[in-house]
Amino acid sequence: MKMVVVMMIMMVMAMVSEANMIEQTCKETPDFNLCVSLLDSDPRGSSADTSGLALILVDKIKGLATKTLKEINTLYKKRPELKQALDECSRRYNTILKADVPEAIEAISKGVPKFGEDGVIDAGVEAAVCEGDFKGKSPLTSLTKSMQKVSNVARAIVRMLL
Amino acid sequence: MASSESLLPVSSQQDPLSDSRCDSIPESRRRRPIKVHLAIYSGFLLIALYVTLIITHGGSAPKNDVNDDTTVESRARLAGVSEKSNDHIWNLSNDLKGEAFAWNNTVLSWQRTAFHFQPEKNWMNDPNGPLFYKGWYHFFYQYNPNAAVWGDIVWGHAVSKDLIHWLYLPFAMVPDQWYDANGVWTGSATFLDDGSIVMLYTGSTDKFVQVQNLAYPEDPKDPLLLKWTKFSGNPVLVPPPGIGAKDFRDPTTAWKTSDGKWRITIGSKINRTGISLIYDTTDFKTYEKHETLLHQVPNTGMWECVDFYPVSKTKDKGLDTSVNGPDVKHIIKASMDDTRIDHYAIGTYYDSNATWVPDNPSIDVGISTGLRYDYGKFYASKTFYDQHKGRRILWGWIGESDSEAADVQKGWSSVQGIPRTVALDTKTGKNLVQWPVKEIESLRLGRKKFHMKVEPGTVVPVDVGPAAQLDIEAEFKIKKDDLEVVFGDDSVEDDKEFSCETSGGATVRGALGPFGFSVLADQSLSEQTQVYFYVTKGKDSKLKTFFCTDTSRSTMANDVVKPVYGSFVPVLRGEKLTMRILVDHSIIEGFGQGGRTCITSRVYPTKAIYGATRLFLFNNAIDATITASFKVWQMNSAFIHPFSADDLGVPSST
Numbered sequence: 001m002k003m004v005v006v007m008m009i010m011m012v013m014a015m016v017s018e019a020n021m022i023e024q025t026c027k028e029t030p031d032f033n034l035c036v037s038l039l040d041s042d043p044r045g046s047s048a049d050t051s052g053l054a055l056i057l058v059d060k061i062k063g064l065a066t067k068t069l070k071e072i073n074t075l076y077k078k079r080p081e082l083k084q085a086l087d088e089c090s091r092r093y094n095t096i097l098k099a100d101v102p103e104a105i106e107a108i109s110k111g112v113p114k115f116g117e118d119g120v121i122d123a124g125v126e127a128a129v130c131e132g133d134f135k136g137k138s139p140l141t142s143l144t145k146s147m148q149k150v151s152n153v154a155r156a157i158v159r160m161l162l
Numbered sequence: 163m164a165s166s167e168s169l170l171p172v173s174s175q176q177d178p179l180s181d182s183r184c185d186s187i188p189e190s191r192r193r194r195p196i197k198v199h200l201a202i203y204s205g206f207l208l209i210a211l212y213v214t215l216i217i218t219h220g221g222s223a224p225k226n227d228v229n230d231d232t233t234v235e236s237r238a239r240l241a242g243v244s245e246k247s248n249d250h251i252w253n254l255s256n257d258l259k260g261e262a263f264a265w266n267n268t269v270l271s272w273q274r275t276a277f278h279f280q281p282e283k284n285w286m287n288d289p290n291g292p293l294f295y296k297g298w299y300h301f302f303y304q305y306n307p308n309a310a311v312w313g314d315i316v317w318g319h320a321v322s323k324d325l326i327h328w329l330y331l332p333f334a335m336v337p338d339q340w341y342d343a344n345g346v347w348t349g350s351a352t353f354l355d356d357g358s359i360v361m362l363y364t365g366s367t368d369k370f371v372q373v374q375n376l377a378y379p380e381d382p383k384d385p386l387l388l389k390w391t392k393f394s395g396n397p398v399l400v401p402p403p404g405i406g407a408k409d410f411r412d413p414t415t416a417w418k419t420s421d422g423k424w425r426i427t428i429g430s431k432i433n434r435t436g437i438s439l440i441y442d443t444t445d446f447k448t449y450e451k452h453e454t455l456l457h458q459v460p461n462t463g464m465w466e467c468v469d470f471y472p473v474s475k476t477k478d479k480g481l482d483t484s485v486n487g488p489d490v491k492h493i494i495k496a497s498m499d500d501t502r503i504d505h506y507a508i509g510t511y512y513d514s515n516a517t518w519v520p521d522n523p524s525i526d527v528g529i530s531t532g533l534r535y536d537y538g539k540f541y542a543s544k545t546f547y548d549q550h551k552g553r554r555i556l557w558g559w560i561g562e563s564d565s566e567a568a569d570v571q572k573g574w575s576s577v578q579g580i581p582r583t584v585a586l587d588t589k590t591g592k593n594l595v596q597w598p599v600k601e602i603e604s605l606r607l608g609r610k611k612f613h614m615k616v617e618p619g620t621v622v623p624v625d626v627g628p629a630a631q632l633d634i635e636a637e638f639k640i641k642k643d644d645l646e647v648v649f650g651d652d653s654v655e656d657d658k659e660f661s662c663e664t665s666g667g668a669t670v671r672g673a674l675g676p677f678g679f680s681v682l683a684d685q686s687l688s689e690q691t692q693v694y695f696y697v698t699k700g701k702d703s704k705l706k707t708f709f710c711t712d713t714s715r716s717t718m719a720n721d722v723v724k725p726v727y728g729s730f731v732p733v734l735r736g737e738k739l740t741m742r743i744l745v746d747h748s749i750i751e752g753f754g755q756g757g758r759t760c761i762t763s764r765v766y767p768t769k770a771i772y773g774a775t776r777l778f779l780f781n782n783a784i785d786a787t788i789t790a791s792f793k794v795w796q797m798n799s800a801f802i803h804p805f806s807a808d809d810l811g812v813p814s815s816t
Contacts, residue, residue, distance in 0.1 A: 099566050
């Protein structure tokens with residue numbers, strides 16, 4: 001009986017402190033709700049330190065970039081008149097996948113977070129450039145806006161490592 | 163196919179509810195404890211859920227209103243790389259204002275510099291282990307052989323007879339040991355008493371721990387120092403107790419102590435306090451760590467690339483790192499990880515207990531209002547003593563201010579500043595002065611002299627021909643009558659609040675400024691970068707001068723960082739206002755008042771390129787007429803190229 005009680009208490013404490021780490025971290029970012037939803041939804045989130053949380057967000061950036069590139073590809077057929085802007089977006093999002101994300105992962109893992117900050121900031125920049133190329137008539141707005149928001153949250157967490 | 167034998171027969175499973183476990187408790191009484199257990203369990207579960215819910219939603223008054231703060235920062239400016247950190251305002255990625263520019267190869271290839279050190283392609287960062295040996299200046303650098311962003315770091319290597327004409331050599335060191343498998347990072351060289359070289363550098367181990375390693379030339383008779391041997395007993399230093407495994411990097415050049423040992427310092431942090439650890443050694447293989455620190459400053463964050471060296475109080479020349487004495491002050495410099503700024507402070511070194519005390523603690527190392535080598539884009543800098551010419555030379559890493567997509571497209575990222583001599587300003591005693599090494603003058607081609615009087619609110623074209631590779635030396639005088647009027651006139655306000663960075667740039671007019679040059683401008687001035695003085699009348703009616711660079715209109719492209727940089731510059735009685743500007747495609751280096759205040763900037767014009775680049779002189783002051791006397795030289799390329807047999811016959815320039 002006593003064992004059960006102790007286990008229950010430990011379970012409560014564990015749940016509370018896991019919730020605490022993510023919540024405490026996300027409070028220091030510009031988008032608390034987005035931050036919590038991204039980290040909570042990832043199985044690694046519950047046991048990650050700040051570096052680990054940052055890496056989860058870089059992973060989200062990677063996933064979002066991949067998804068956006070797929071969408072860009074379908075748009076070539078659906079909206080051929082947008083080819084020029086789509087080309088530029090393709091270039092920009094490929095940079096996120098091939099340059100920003102690997103740079104951020106390596107830098108955060110190795111303890112030189114400032115290069116990780118460069119990578120996650122740039123992800124937001126590239127998304128903004130892509131969006132701007134459509135001059136107000138973008139078919140990608142919700143995806144680019146997402147990237148900007150995730151980039152802002154990721155940056156805030158990487159800053160905590162500096 | 164699952165064998166039936168793998169399944170345990172049901173009857174042998176311990177069923178907690180089965181009769182076989184109980185002894186003689188009758189059934190009805192057995193069930194009550196179970197119900198109680200279940201009730202307690204559910205109760206705790208509910209409590210746990212409730213508590214968790216409270217906590218996760220208790221914090222949901224988030225700082226989402228920070229979006230309002232972005233207007234303070236956004237001024238046509240992005241959250242780009244190396245933004246000054248500000249705890250209160252996140253530099254958020256915003257929607258871009260202005261025109262998107264579709265970078266193409268023509269525009270991008272113009273950006274490559276002609277006479278600044280940069281590798282043929284890919285990413286570079288910190289300068290490493292600079293030294294002079296057997297007739298050659300050696301330069302090593304952090305390099306990514308695989309991409310135009312940071313990663314996979316090796317030591318690049320180049321040599322030069324004159325610090326200007328560089329020749330690429332093969333990599334000096336690559337990550338081929340467990341103790342540097344994840345990166346051969348920054349380090350420094352020391353000359354031993356017998357003239358041999360030891361190199362200490364940081365390795366990122368296979369487990370991501372930052373350690374210090376020893377290496378030395380494989381063949382000391384090779385003047386090119388092509389091959390390096392790593393000490394078999396590496397690492398020689400690992401993070402000490404209390405120091406984070408990833409907060410221990412960038413060992414300095416060693417200096418001799420009064421009892422004949424060698425001493426080094428390594429930057430780190432404890433919580434938010436930037437610190438510099440001290441170690442003594444006799445053989446560079448085993449070390450004694452001091453209990454005390456060389457120095458520490460609260461709230462400055464991690465100290466990277468610490469540098470520590472003596473400067474003469476009375477003479478212009480450089481000093482060997484081991485020099486000490488009454489005629490000497492010591493500089494501590496550190497690169498602030500948080501803000502990407504290189505700060506230094508002047509102070510006194512006490513060899514007996516390996517401590518250092520700043521002359522002015524209010525501008526201690528890392529304090530935001532303290533001194534910087536450079537008020538623009540300049541980081542991870544490192545000095546070395548050039549025993550060949552008796553001077554101390556400063557190298558600085560100049561990163562890009564554009565998007566990584568552009569770097570990937572153009573295939574490279576980062577340059578080094580032109581090496582500068584650095585010494586104490588013997589006239590003020592309170593700051594260093596830096597100046598491009600004299601050898602750069604060998605690139606000067608032709609010269610044009612100008613003497614111009616510029617009325618308030620005027621821009622004057624300066625006809626120099628091509629204007630992307632220039633060396634400009636200028637002297638400015640404010641018309642005496644105008645100065646007297648300004649002083650006598652109470653309605654001319656004291657410019658108490660002026661700061662280059664926040665006062666709006668070169669289009670904001672004051673009584674006595676801004677005035678200076680518009681470089682990398684196109685004919686219509688739709689793109690231009692202004693390098694200028696802004697003179698203010700201070701509270702006590704004393705003049706106060708600022709030296710600034712405004713890149714906010716340097717390009718029409720909107721995916722580039724375009725700040726206004728600069729700082730106060732001391733001007734002593736009787737001195738004229740002087741500035742020097744080196745223009746080299748996408749890099750501009752400005753030196754105010756003989757190098758008392760220096761500003762490096764990166765710019766990426768889309769129109770003011772190739773034959774369209776122009777130079778202008780401007781005076782945006784309201785009340786003052788300016789006279790400018792200046793010389794402009796075309797600058798030749800340094801033709802930096804891979805070393806070949808022909809280069810062995812290169813005579814050394816004096």
